[in-house]
Amino acid sequence: MSNPVQLPQWQRLATHAAEVRKRPLREAFATDPGRAARFSRQEHNLLLDFSRQLIDERTLELLLDLAQVRGLKPAIDAMFAGERINRSEHRAVLHVALRNRSDRPIQIDGQDVMPEVRACLAKMRDFVAGIHGGRIHGATGKAFTDVVNIGIGGSDLGIVMATEALADYRHRNLRLHCVSNVDGVQIGDVLHQVEPERTLFVVCSKTFTTLETLSNARIARQWIVDRLGEGAPARHFAAVSTNAKALDAFLIPPQNRFPMWDWVGGRYSVWSAVGLSVALALGMDQFELMLEGGHEMDQHFRTAPFQDNLPVLMGLLAVWNRNFLGMDSLAVLPYDQRLHRFPAYLQQLEMESNGKRATPDGGLVDYDTGAVIWGEPGSNAQHSFFQLLHQGTANVALDFLAPVNGSGAYPGQQTLALANCFAQAQAFAFGQTETDIRKDLQSRGLPDGQISQLMPQKLHPGNRPSSVLLFSRLGPKTLGRLIALYEHKVYTQSVIWGINAFDQWGVELGKKLAESLVPVIENPQTNTDPALGGLMTYIARWRV
Numbered sequence: 005m006s007n008p009v010q011l012p013q014w015q016r017l018a019t020h021a022a023e024v025r026k027r028p029l030r031e032a033f034a035t036d037p038g039r040a041a042r043f044s045r046q047e048h049n050l051l052l053d054f055s056r057q058l059i060d061e062r063t064l065e066l067l068l069d070l071a072q073v074r075g076l077k078p079a080i081d082a083m084f085a086g087e088r089i090n091r092s093e094h095r096a097v098l099h100v101a102l103r104n105r106s107d108r109p110i111q112i113d114g115q116d117v118m119p120e121v122r123a124c125l126a127k128m129r130d131f132v133a134g135i136h137g138g139r140i141h142g143a144t145g146k147a148f149t150d151v152v153n154i155g156i157g158g159s160d161l162g163i164v165m166a167t168e169a170l171a172d173y174r175h176r177n178l179r180l181h182c183v184s185n186v187d188g189v190q191i192g193d194v195l196h197q198v199e200p201e202r203t204l205f206v207v208c209s210k211t212f213t214t215l216e217t218l219s220n221a222r223i224a225r226q227w228i229v230d231r232l233g234e235g236a237p238a239r240h241f242a243a244v245s246t247n248a249k250a251l252d253a254f255l256i257p258p259q260n261r262f263p264m265w266d267w268v269g270g271r272y273s274v275w276s277a278v279g280l281s282v283a284l285a286l287g288m289d290q291f292e293l294m295l296e297g298g299h300e301m302d303q304h305f306r307t308a309p310f311q312d313n314l315p316v317l318m319g320l321l322a323v324w325n326r327n328f329l330g331m332d333s334l335a336v337l338p339y340d341q342r343l344h345r346f347p348a349y350l351q352q353l354e355m356e357s358n359g360k361r362a363t364p365d366g367g368l369v370d371y372d373t374g375a376v377i378w379g380e381p382g383s384n385a386q387h388s389f390f391q392l393l394h395q396g397t398a399n400v401a402l403d404f405l406a407p408v409n410g411s412g413a414y415p416g417q418q419t420l421a422l423a424n425c426f427a428q429a430q431a432f433a434f435g436q437t438e439t440d441i442r443k444d445l446q447s448r449g450l451p452d453g454q455i456s457q458l459m460p461q462k463l464h465p466g467n468r469p470s471s472v473l474l475f476s477r478l479g480p481k482t483l484g485r486l487i488a489l490y491e492h493k494v495y496t497q498s499v500i501w502g503i504n505a506f507d508q509w510g511v512e513l514g515k516k517l518a519e520s521l522v523p524v525i526e527n528p529q530t531n532t533d534p535a536l537g538g539l540m541t542y543i544a545r546w547r548v
């Protein structure tokens with residue numbers, strides 16, 4: 005696909021941005037009482053209020069023109085039609101099939117994938133019921149009380165995020181633990197807490213070649229063998245993977261195996277059997293409600309006109325902020341503690357998808373692509389890094405997320421959370437004028453000299469772009485909608501930028517180097533790489 009920068013639509017946006025930047029949001033709202041309503045869209049129980057973005061009607065028109073000329077509509081259709089849009093790996097991209105709750109077949113090369121998807125869901129349902137009811141139990145006949153998910157990246161982040169987000173729905177008799185990191189701390193801590201006879205390990209790995217996952221799984225396996233005997237792992241391990249051979253080698257019995265397909269990317273896989281641990285923790289009904297929420301967002305993305313299409317609007321606004329207003333990062337700020345791992349989940353989703361500099365036809369981009377994504381729950385974040393957001397020199401766009409009805413045991417506290425969320429959105433948009441600051445300082449009796457000195461330090465420029473994503477309550481369906489919303493936002497951006505959102509070649513190099521360094525770190529004296537000489541000396545000196 006051609007370079008977007010050369011398109012007249014792009015150039016018009018660039019010219020337009022120069023004008024919009026100069027216009028304070030304070031003025032935009034003052035001169036247009038209908039602005040909040042005009043730049044808000046509701047879909048199901050989600051409201052996207054993007055009135056505090058640095059835009060006007062013309063911006064939207066120009067962005068929608070850009071979407072049209074970049075072929076966003078055919079690109080969306082191509083994804084749902086099972087075309088091989090992941091061109092570098094020649095794969096279809098069908099996480100939407102995993103949550104397709106309609107009768108519509110979804111085909112790859114004329115083959116409907118839905119029967120396999122439904123069979124997998126049925127197997128998950130049976131397995132979850134078996135574990136919850138005690139029909140499936142440990143080697144000594146005891147029911148499972150603990151599930152340990154072993155996986156990393158897409159085989160971990162979605163599980164952690166979703167089970168934390170939906171903690172109010174957790175099954176009473178089953179605790180979930182997630183182990184991802186390679187350094188041995190998590191697996192050590194978890195094994196310290198659980199009883200072997202009552203613990204089920206779910207090893208999740210699309211490839212089943214991932215160093216972190218395999219080494220943690222081996223530790224867990226040995227731990228079970230040491231305590232319950234050679235035959236016990238067959239009862240204490242389940243696995244999710246595309247790699248049947250590796251599952252044979254790991255001696256996972258057929259009834260405990262759950263499939264994955266090469267048309268599901270790791271970071272898009274929480275909807276697949278990778279969600280088994282979610283289903284075990286929350287129940288299959290809750291998991292399927294999440295799928296329904298995702299499906300609803302898919303329908304919306306596929307059919308809604310672009311000017312009312314939430315993921316399309318969010319994707320286009322992200323392009324606007326990144327390419328035309330120079331925003332380097334997006335801070336995701338959920339005002340619900342239950343969503344505390346949502347920013348981490350989005351980091352993989354957005355940054356692994358759109359952190360690309362090459363186009364599928366082998367060219368290099370000469371424009372910015374994916375922004376850095378980061379964030380923490382409000383109001384904690386306010387007391388930590390908001391100073392930089394309000395007055396620092398970094399260019400950061402903001403996504404506020406908040407439920408009207410709070411989670412947890414004291415939902416009344418949500419009034420305070422919402423007050424903080426809205427106050428911040430207003431402060432970022434409108435800042436504080438010199439006149440207000442002067443009035444305040446004068447009322448406190450400060451002399452003029454001191455006021456002039458303090459003024460720039462107190463001045464709060466405003467005009468920091470943000471969106472507020474308000475929803476009624478955080479339940480499984482809403483979570484499904486939110487995840488799918490961001491997934492499709494990511495795809496929208498990738499289409500505008502002309503990059504492949506579904507491969508991740510950049511992560512390979514580090515993995516390969518790590519493998520080759522294991523023996524060197526074991527025997528630092530064998531190191532021949534001068535760049536590592538200093539570090540290896542200290543490994544040898546300090547290792548106990």
Ligand SMILES: O=P(O)(O)OC[C@H]1O[C@H](O)[C@H](O)[C@@H](O)[C@@H]1O
Pocket residue numbers: 156157158159208209210211212213214217270271356508511
């Ligand atoms: O599920 P696995 O095959 O073990 O992969 C786990 C993770 O590993 C890689 O580093 C990829 O960059 C991720 O996209 C993936 O989610």
